[in-house]
Amino acid sequence: MEKENKNIPLVKTKTFINPENEKRSVTAPDGSIIEIDPIKDYFCQDRPKEYKVRSGAVEKFLNWARAESLWVLGFGTGCGSIEIPPLVTPRFDMYRYGVQMRPTPRQSNVFIISGYLSVKTLKRAIRSYEQMPSPKYIIALGSCTINGGMYWDSYNTINRLDHYMPVDVYIAGCMPRPEALLAGFAKLKELIKAGKAEKANEYVRNLDWYKANQKKIIKDWNMPDYNW
Amino acid sequence: MDYSITKFLWTLLGLFIVLNWGMLMSSTMRRIGARVSGRFGIPWYQPWIDLTKLYSLKSQVSHGAMFFLGPVFRLMGGVGIFLFLPIIYGSDHWSNYSFSGDLILILYFQFFGMLGMALGAGEGGHPHSAIGISRGLSQFTTIEVPMTLAVISLAIQYQTLSISDIVAAQQGGFTTWTLWTNPLATAAGMLSLLGAFGHSPFNLVKAPNEIPIGPPTEYHGVFLGVLRTNGAILHVAEAALFMNLFFGGATNWVELIVKTFLIYFWSVFVGTVFPRFRIEQSVRWFLKVPTIIGIIAIIIFL
Amino acid sequence: MEYIILISGFLLVLIGLWGILSQKNLIKIILGFTVFNTGINIVMVTVGYVKGKTAPILDVISPEEALTSIVDPVPQALVLTAIVIGLGVTALMLVYALKLYQDKKTLDINNFKDLKW
Amino acid sequence: MVAPIYIIAVALGLAFLLGLLKSSSTNLGSLLMLAGLAFIAFVSGQWLYEFLINGRATEMIFTAGFKPPFSINLRMGMQEALLTTMINAAGLLSGLYLIDTLKKTGINSMTVLLVFVMSLNVIVMTRDIFNLFVFLEISSIATAGLVLLSSKGNAFQAGMKYLIATGIISGLFLIGIIFSYLYAGSLNIDELNAAHIMDIKGGAIAIFIIYVSVILELKPFPANGWGIDVYTAAKPGFSALISSGTATAGLYVAYKLLPLGGETWLPYFTIIGAITFIGSNLMGTRQQNPNRLLGYSSISQVGLLLMILGLSNQLGDNTLFIAFSILISHYAAKAGLFWLSGIVKSQNLEGWAVLRKQPFMLFLFGTFIFALIGFPPFPSFFGKWQLIMELATQENYLWMTLILTGSFIEAIYLFKWLGFAIKLDVPSNIVMKFEWNKYLPVYLMALTLYVIGFYVSPMVEGGAFINYIPLLFVLALFALDFLPVFVKNTISIAGIIYYMVDLFSQLENDLMRQIFAVIFLGGAVLTLMAGYNKKGTRAGFYPMALMMFAGLTGIIEANSMLEFFFSWEIMTAGSYFLIIRGKRSMPHGYSYMLFSIGGAYALLFGFALAYASGLDTTIAALGHITQLTTLAYTLLAVGFMTKTASLGLHIWLPGAHGEAESDVSPMVSAILLKAGVFGLMLLFLYMGTGTEGGDKLLYVLGWVGALTTLVGNLGAVFQEDAKRLLAYSSIGQLGYILFAVSIMTQLGWLAGFTYTINHFMFKAILFLVIGGIVVKLGTHNMYEMGGMIKKMPFSFIAVLISIIVIGGIPPLSGFAGKWLFYHAIIQKGWYFQGAVIFFAGIIAFLYLFKLIHSVFLGQLKDNHRNMKEISPWILIPSYLLIIGIMIFSAFPQKILQPIGEMLSVYFPESLHWEGTKAYTSLGYWDGTTIMIVVMTAFILLLGWLVLMSKKIKKVEQFNIVYAAERPFRPETTHVSYNIYAGYKKAVGFLVTPVVEIFWDSMSALLFDFAGWLRRIYSGNMQNYALHVVLFIVVFYLIALGGL
Incomplete structure (x- = not known):
């Protein structure tokens, strides 16, 4: 599915570089001068590649394993993040379903965008998402991620999450209760088991479009486009 | 000295059993923990699923060669302890490669994995990794003090450092266990075990929610899978070591399973009751009560 | 009689020493020094003196008599030498006093403590 | 004629x-x-x-x-x-x-x-005694006259003081002469001596007066303020003459008149000499003016010689030899130094750094200083050796102690001065002009020292066997110092290899010496190889390095205690110069030297006691010490422990090793420290077990070793300076070795040998590589490094292997040491020491991780981006050593079995081998199997990971999970500085620098005491005259007044 650029009005954007990240030069021990570009030098500049989606019995089994072992990144974005902690309480006990919290994106598969996403947080959310190993999934929680919800005309939040990040499952409501989240997980599991949750590849495929969208509202990129 | 293929296969089988028992043990412990807080907890087979998933993830980044080798070192640490440990007393098949060294070998082989992990995590470049390692090493220096004292006490008691001989000396019933013949050494050893297993209050290496999650912050996918594999093996192997030293060893797998479970449970039990120490508290604690117990355990033999 | 001279010789030595140790003026110290030297010379002469014998000068008495009648000549010879040396030393001291005076325009020895410790 | x-x-x-x-x-x-x-x-x-x-x-x-x-x-x-x-x-x-x-x-x-x-x-x-008086007076007058050569005002004052004091003294002398004439009837000294004036009533007074004036002429402490000022104020050219000529003549007067009073008066000479020797040296410690310092030093040397005269009845036939060899050293060195002082023309010690503009003059300066302290090959070395030996045979321990103490105090200020000259900034306002008439005398005096030293050495028992060949090689290198590094390096290495081959043919049946020969000379070759990456001439480096190695070789070769001590001192001197070459090494070289000299004197004392026990000069004499046995062994052990930097004596090491040049550090750490180990091993072998005092000593040393390890390792943990960290680690490792050899069982010694060999290898690697990196990165601070693994992978592997060995992690050879340790400790029953040792052993991981993490892992710093791998000349020796480690790890039995057999001569056998497997009564260990098992398993597991791995994306340093932000800079992301803060909070009290505080306060005490004491030199000439008078009175009261 190819996204089109029409949806977003083209606006000339001016990038902003924090003085801290301006180019600077340092002196090496042997006296030579080294130019440092803090935005580029420290980071891997490569574009991501799509991974191969296999089929067959083994892959089906592995998909089942992926579905039954959902590791959620502990990253709360909006007011919805308050709905996540109850999931580990006896009342909801998401561990039963193989859903666990992980503290680092490197070890997580599932990213719950829990509610409204300010531009500032969006940048962080994108990075965290990009740092997660594939296959990875996004659950968008609450109305704000769908159309901005009560923040639809806010100057500082986004209205449609899937312009910026590929969403697997939307959970509507303001706010959805933990039960809805559990239902969301169930839905996600279904998708994974069916082999339909390959949005990570879609993100890679349409990376330019996503990046263009992201850059339209995020002015101060202080890292390269894609975060490994 | 048996280098035959048969021996190798038996050892591999033993490793497989230990790995699976380790995973089962960990899920059981987590279920117990869940029940304490009124939950169901994970399914008993969750570790296997997690492991499968980790091994089947599709993208992988690496910070460098040492980052890549770190998990291998770590796994080697766990496997090594298993290899050099006579896991079942009186069994040729399950004595593994324990003929190549005695208790000292195992005590020092623990560092193999620690060091490798530390280096691997270090190359990851994440500050939390380094902080976690520095805590882990700091704590480990003091964990080993009561352990060393206990080992010396055992060596005086049994006049041997060979694990098989120590187990042999404990055969003959419940009352001949070190637990009863040398309770102070056992106490020192079991207190040091709390630190070695790294459950609360001594879980400041990974320190969830504080420096999430310490050394393996950058590890993911296959790397994490290797680390988890190691965790399962290591826990059983270490528990088996304590079992051999203090609780009469095991003459069959069932005995091993029961005893290692209880030994491991001891640390989980303490962990569910106490909150986490700060590093200096932990260090001081190990240098106080367990060390004093260890010293007394030696003094009584003087 | 010899004892009186001997004692007075020693007394002079002590007076000289007292002068050296207590006077603040360099010239007075040098005077003390000469007194000290004189005392020593007197002591030396006295030690060599034998009661009732004459000076060891051979043109008055014959050499044969000399052995029994003159006092020991050696101390006298020594004293002569010592007086000469004392003269030399005193002269040098006075030169030094002069130099010191030229340097600092004073003769008070408390002012000459540039070198210490 | x-x-x-x-x-x-x-x-x-x-x-x-x-x-x-x-x-x-x-x-x-x-x-x-x-x-x-x-x-x-x-x-x-x-x-x-x-x-x-x-x-x-x-x-x-x-x-x-x-x-x-x-x-x-x-x-x-x-x-x-x-x-x-x-x-x-x-x-x-x-x-x-x-x-x-x-x-x-x-x-x-x-x-x-x-x-x-x-x-x-x-x-x-x-x-003729009166003639003596006359010419003494003439010399006094002439002196006073010649002081006026210097037209400064203070020269007048000095001359005046001199005149007044000598006037009083000569007056007194006259009275003495006349009274002795009265009693003896002669002025001829021989007849006076034969006259037994002592036996005549009142004769004692005559003798007293003569003696007190003769002694006063020699400027005894404290009645010598008048003499010092002359040294200070006169032209240095003339001071040289006073110091060398007048003192020589004055001492001979005392010598001539010795028989006058007979033996009853000798102790007074000794006492006054001792007071002068120590007192003047104490004063010397506070001097800033070189001439005044030399004056005090002169007077102290005269005091020492006076002591020797006073002890002449005990020294017997050797008196003249001893006195002469010390006198000639003093004569030549002091004259040379005064003349140098006239060339340098600096009013403070710091100005002497100007000597560096003329390295040959600096060399001569060093020669004089070393000759004064009594280093080989100068005559004073032999004199002092003989003196101490003879005193020990007479059981004159008090005088031995005082002489050594005084010499030590002398070293304190002389080496401070030498350090200033070598290290301080060259002052721009001082110009040294070449004038042949001023330089020639200095050259000649230095030459005298060498020639006479060579000439007198055979006169000492055992001295004829001293091997001068290595020293000649060193001399040749001095001559070739203008050549470029490459040539000199090749010559040095070739020479060492040749000598090693030669040495091995002599050591055929002595495995212990062979091992140390490999460590010393093989290590020398390897560490010298690193020198190929230096450019220029590297002036002075090669002679000094080779001097150290010559000393080390000499220690191995030595058959007699003299040869041993000779080589020991040569080694100390060479290593001192090597250490002080580092940029900031001045204070550290200084403290190294002081500890070394202190240790050397302890050794000397011990050797003397050994000699006195059986008049045996061979090293085997250490085996049967009967005089003060425990003290002797303790002193010897302490002497060797200054080199191994054991607890209490370790404070010199971190700075000395940490600040040394990059290839000097491995020399002094991996190799030089082993000299102390060799000494200890030798000592313990001769000492054996079973003696009550010896066993107690061993027990104490065991604890010292254990605590050294703890302190060393803990110290390393909290270092931020990479080389200091390694230096502290050396302290810890040497603590292990001390502990191991103190156990005195076969197992313990095997552990000791294992540690010795291992420490040699890994510390050489670490210092070489880290030293190379430190130079390359231009910083010692580890927190300023990081991420070097990508730039310097070979270095990383070398360091990784080394730290695996240090940590004692199987399968590498470090584990052999740990295993032997456990077994040795449990067999011996030293449980608590053992526990401390193992605690320390685990602490080692803290600093090892800090080292490798901070340097190689973590974040690469911006200014190190273009770094390349360090020089192959550093890596080649490192990798040769790694091959050594690997062989030792895979086949430990090949090395440990022969050592065990050698040790079984001395100790009951407690370890036996079956194939590659070692058994003790407690357990077993098979290094080869472990190696095979671990390697196989590791490769299989690596294969497993590779098999499971997906396509790996290699990422950059900031591609880390950083709470979804980016790190600001590498510096803020690299966790290294104070990484063990929590640990410090818990056990930091253990690293309170108690020992440093102790030594600091000791030196402060010494300096304060000297500062307080020197207030008697008020500068007032009347006071000085009073001192003379009081000296006479006190001497009278003590000698004749019954006090």
Whole structure:
């Protein structure tokens, strides 16, 4: 599915570089001068590649394993993040379903965008998402991620999450209760088991479009486009 | 000295059993923990699923060669302890490669994995990794003090450092266990075990929610899978070591399973009751009560 | 009689020493020094003196008599030498006093403590 | 043959002749004066030659044709000839040196100089006590006259003080003479000596007066303020003459008059000598003015010689040898130093750094300093050795202690001075101008020291066997110092390899020495290889390095204690120069030297006790010490422990090793420290077990070793400086070795050997590699490094392997040490020491991780981006050592079994081998199998990971999970500084620098005491006169007043 650029009005954007990240030069021990570009030098500049989606019995089994072992990144974005902690309480006990919290994106598969996403947080959310190993999934929680919800005309939040990040499952409501989240997980599991949750590849495929969208509202990129 | 293929296969089988028992043990412990807080907890087979998933993830980044080798070192640490440990007393098949060294070998082989992990995590470049390692090493220096004292006490008691001989000396019933013949050494050893297993209050290496999650912050996918594999093996192997030293060893797998479970449970039990120490508290604690117990355990033999 | 001279010789030595140790003026110290030297010379002469014998000068008495009648000549010879040396030393001291005076325009020895410790 | 009387005749004649010259014809005058001085030097030299070569009999010269007592007579014997030659040589050279000054001040001063030298000659030769007095006075007057060469105001003051004091003293001397004449009826010294004046009533007073004045002439502490000022104020050229000439003559006077009072008076000489020796040296520690410092040093040396005279009845036949060898060192060194001081023209010690502009003069300066302290190959070394040996046979421990203490205090200020000269910034306001007449005397005096040192060495028992070949090699390298590094390095390595081959043929049956030979010389080759990456000439490095290695070789080769000590001191000197080469090494080289000298004196004391026990000079004498056995062993152990840097004596090491140059650090750490280990092993082998004191000592040393390990390792944990960290680690490792050898079982020693070999290998690697990196990155601070693994992968592997060995992680060879340790400790029953050792062993992981993490892992710093791998010349030796480690790890039995067999001669066998498997009564270990198992398993597991891995994306340093932000800079992301803060909070109290505080307060105490004491030198000439009088009174009260 190819996204089109029409949806977003083209606006000339001016990038902003924090003085801290301006180019600077340092002196090496042997006296030579080294130019440092803090935005580029420290980071891997490569574009991501799509991974191969296999089929067959083994892959089906592995998909089942992926579905039954959902590791959620502990990253709360909006007011919805308050709905996540109850999931580990006896009342909801998401561990039963193989859903666990992980503290680092490197070890997580599932990213719950829990509610409204300010531009500032969006940048962080994108990075965290990009740092997660594939296959990875996004659950968008609450109305704000769908159309901005009560923040639809806010100057500082986004209205449609899937312009910026590929969403697997939307959970509507303001706010959805933990039960809805559990239902969301169930839905996600279904998708994974069916082999339909390959949005990570879609993100890679349409990376330019996503990046263009992201850059339209995020002015101060202080890292390269894609975060490994 | 048996280098035959048969021996190798038996050892591999033993490793497989230990790995699976380790995973089962960990899920059981987590279920117990869940029940304490009124939950169901994970399914008993969750570790296997997690492991499968980790091994089947599709993208992988690496910070460098040492980052890549770190998990291998770590796994080697766990496997090594298993290899050099006579896991079942009186069994040729399950004595593994324990003929190549005695208790000292195992005590020092623990560092193999620690060091490798530390280096691997270090190359990851994440500050939390380094902080976690520095805590882990700091704590480990003091964990080993009561352990060393206990080992010396055992060596005086049994006049041997060979694990098989120590187990042999404990055969003959419940009352001949070190637990009863040398309770102070056992106490020192079991207190040091709390630190070695790294459950609360001594879980400041990974320190969830504080420096999430310490050394393996950058590890993911296959790397994490290797680390988890190691965790399962290591826990059983270490528990088996304590079992051999203090609780009469095991003459069959069932005995091993029961005893290692209880030994491991001891640390989980303490962990569910106490909150986490700060590093200096932990260090001081190990240098106080367990060390004093260890010293007394030696003094009584003087 | 010899004892009186001997004692007075020693007394002079002590007076000289007292002068050296207590006077603040360099010239007075040098005077003390000469007194000290004189005392020593007197002591030396006295030690060599034998009661009732004459000076060891051979043109008055014959050499044969000399052995029994003159006092020991050696101390006298020594004293002569010592007086000469004392003269030399005193002269040098006075030169030094002069130099010191030229340097600092004073003769008070408390002012000459540039070198210490 | 020219009769000695011509010395006087020609000098006096010339003096009068000079007076006739016009005052403007200074050139002619100076020529005449020099000719005169040369002539009298020739006369005395000719006599010396006659006595030495032709064995001529002593000649008496009777003046005026009469025999004593009616005439003055002179004696020209061996001693007189020697001393007058020395005096005249000094006179001639001083005359040459002062020629400009003399020309400026006029002909009269030349006259005075001639008369002065002549008077000293007569003082030496005369056998008439009154004549002695006359010429003493003449020399005093001449001295006072020559002080005026310096036209500074303070020279007048000094001369005045001198005149007043000597006036009092000579007056006193006169009274003494007249009274002794009264009792003995003669002025001839020989007859006076034969007269037994002591037995006559009142005779004691006469003797007392003579002695007190003779001693006062030698400027005893504290009644010597007048003398010091002369040294300070006079022209250095003349001070040299006072120091070398007057002191020589004065001492000979004392020697001549010794029989006058007989043995009952000797102790007073000794006591006064000792007080002077120690007191003056104490004063020296506070001096800032080089001339004044030299003055104190001169007086202290005279005190030492006075002591030796006082001890002459105990030293017996050796008195003259001892006195001469110390005197000649003092003579040449002090003259040389004073002359140098005139060349440098600096009023403070710091200004001497200007010597660095002329390295050869610096070399001479070092020569003089080392000769004064008594380092080999200078005569004073042999003299001091013989002195201490003889004193020990007489059980004169108090004097031994005092002599060594005094010498130590002397070293304190002399080495401070030398350090200033070597390391401080070259002052721009001081210019050293080459004037041949000033430089030549200095050269000659230094040459004298070497020649005489070589000449006297065979006179000491065992000295004939000293192997000078390595030293000649060193000398050759000195000569070749202008060559580029590459050539010199090759020559050095070739020489060492040749010598090693040669050495091995001698050590066929001595495995222990073989092992140490490999460590010392093999290590030398490997560490020298790293030198190939240096450029330029590297002036002075090679002679010094080779000097250290020559010393180390000598230690192995030594059969006698003298050879051992000789080599030990050579090694110390060489290593001192190596260490002090580092940029910021001055204080550390200084403390290294002081600890080394302290240790060397402890060794000397111990050797002396061993010698005294059986008059045996071989090293085997250590095996049967009967005098103060425990003390002897303790002292020897302490002596060796200064080199192994054990607890309490370790504070020099971190700085010395940490600040040394990058390839010097491995030399001094991996190799030099093993000299101490070798010494300890030798000592313990001879000592054996079973003696009560010995066992107690071993027990204490065991604890010391354990605590050293703890302190060293803990110290390393909290270091931020990479090389200091390694240095502290060395302290810890040496603690292990000390502990291991103290166990005194086969297992313990095997552990000791394992640690020794391992430490040699891994510390060489670490210091080489880390040193190379430190140089390359331009910083010592680990927190300023990071991420080097990507730039320097080979270095990383080398360091990784080393730290695996240090940590004792199987399968590498470090584990062998740990395993042996556990078994040894449990067999021996040293449980708690063992627990401390193992605690320390685990602490090692903290610093090892810090080291490798901070340098190689973590974040790469911006300014290190373009770094390349360190020089292959550093990596090659490192990888050769790694091969060694690997072989040792895979086949430990190949090395440990022969060592075990060697040890089974000394200890009951507690370890046996079956194939590759080692058994003790406690357990077993099979290094080879472990290696195979671990390697196989590791490869399989690596295969597993590779198999499971997906396509790996290699990412950059900031591609980390950073709470979804980016790190600001590498510096803020690299966790290294104070990484063990929490640990410090918990156990930081253990690293309170108690030992440093102790030594600091000790030195503060010493300096404060010296500072308090020197207030007696108020500068007031009356006070000084009072001191003289009080000295007489106190001496009288003690000697005759029954006090």
